[in-house]
Amino acid sequence: MSTDFAAGIVSSAWAYPALEVLHLSGVALLLGNLVLLEMRVFGWGVGLPARDLARLALPLAVIGFGLAAVSGLLMFSTQAAELIANRAFTFKMLLLMLAACNAGWFHGRSSLDKLDALARVQMVLSTLIWLAVLGCGRWIAYV
Template sequence: MMAHGALLELSKWLSATSLSREIQTIGWVIPTLQTIHILCVAVLFSSAILIDLRVLRVLQRDVSLAEVARRFLPAIWPVLPVLLVSGSLLIIGEPRRALLNTTFYLKMTLLLVAIALTACLQWSFASTFWEKRAGKSVAVLSILVWCGILFAGRWIAYTEIG
């Protein structure tokens, strides 16, 4: 497959870079990056779930969705770039682990869906849409997608090839 060949070439090239070699050889770098990554995941995931649970009227019914969204959406956006940077460094350190792994692409696809759903909420949290059945369905979808991202993330370690 051509795409696979190109990704293999890219992985080889990445692992030969000096940055990749540094990440590979200094023992504490990968666990440290993973720790930063998981702490950011904790903040982002919890913020998204707390908003979704407010949409579903499970928690924080005493305040409006707008107030909950105004508290937790700003915790999501700035953390996202930190996740992208720590994730990218992890890929540069071990390119084949992710780039040749179907689970990684599943995670990225789910991430794009999650970002789209969060952006929808950012633009419309004051709307009555979120009080309707459709809005609640989107919140359930959001919870499932975020859980999928976390599962896929952990599963990358178990599906790497070679």
């Protein structure tokens, strides 16, 4: 990304705040849908088949992740050197990779079909990882 583009974001009165709103909206869309799936894995809403819920929730979670990723990348471009040196940011990126690995493991073993104890452990791990991502994201400004 060119530095002129990043400078344009910084110099604009509305661009960076708008990116923050898009970032938070994406996170809300992602996590809101993951919570719905987690509730189903833990036995809530047993009348709703897990696969049917996943067909609705997962595409919305992916859209939320995409929105958060694109807006996050644009915000990153405005202060890349500072963020790379920020421990909270670095830990957030590590946690995002861990979240992706956990999601791959969850779907790779067909945990939505099994809904077993391991699926519940994976969902608890997912929730804890995402809460830590949120905490690190908020903490970036204070480190």
